[in-house]
Amino acid sequence: MKTNNETEELNQMILVAQAQNETDLRLLQEQFELTYESLKPANIIKNVFHNMTNTPDIKDNMVSSAIGLTSGIMGKKLVVGSSHSPVRKVIGTVVQFAVTNLVSKYTGGFSAIAGNMFKSFFNKKSSKTN
Known part of the structure; x- marks a missing residue:
């Protein structure tokens, strides 16, 4: 049988993995929102004109x-x-x-x-x- 120490380490590793998973999910959602906003036609046109006038x-x-x-x-x-x-x-x-x-x-x-x-x-x- 496993000792308490090994079980606690395993539980700790699971918690760390879950926290990392939640962080990755939050970052992915934020990146999705940024990408979605940048692909709107109005934003694409605005960016094109901004690049043209600044070059x-x-x-x-x-x-x-x-x-x-x-x-x-x-x-x-x-x-x-x-x-x-x-x-x-x-x-x-x-x-x-x-x-x-x-x-x-x-x-x-x-x-x-x-x-x-x-x-x-x-x-x-x-x-x-x-």
């Missing part, structure tokens, strides 16, 4: 693309105007594509040139009012 490369690329697209549309409007000619529309689309690509590739240079143009324009305007 400098993506932010710079978005700004470059927006500036390029805006410049391309303005270039097309200048070429086509209010014309209904299919030839002018095709030329306008080609101009839009070319300007968009050039400006989005070289945004830094175009930004500096545009900034200088605005500064000189506003400096001339303010010097005329003085």
Whole structure:
């Protein structure tokens, strides 16, 4: 027969195992809740936008693309105007594509040139009012 000492040790080991099991179960439930919350569509979208706005490369690329697209549309409007000619529309689309690509590739240079143009324009305007 087993002695009391061995039985007590066995009971103690069972209690430790049960406590560990309860701790593991609680941690698993908490992790499940976190995973469930993170997989909700609203949280996924929020995380994507958060990552996009906090990543400098993506932010710079978005700004470059927006500036390029805006410049391309303005270039097309200048070429086509209010014309209904299919030839002018095709030329306008080609101009839009070319300007968009050039400006989005070289945004830094175009930004500096545009900034200088605005500064000189506003400096001339303010010097005329003085």
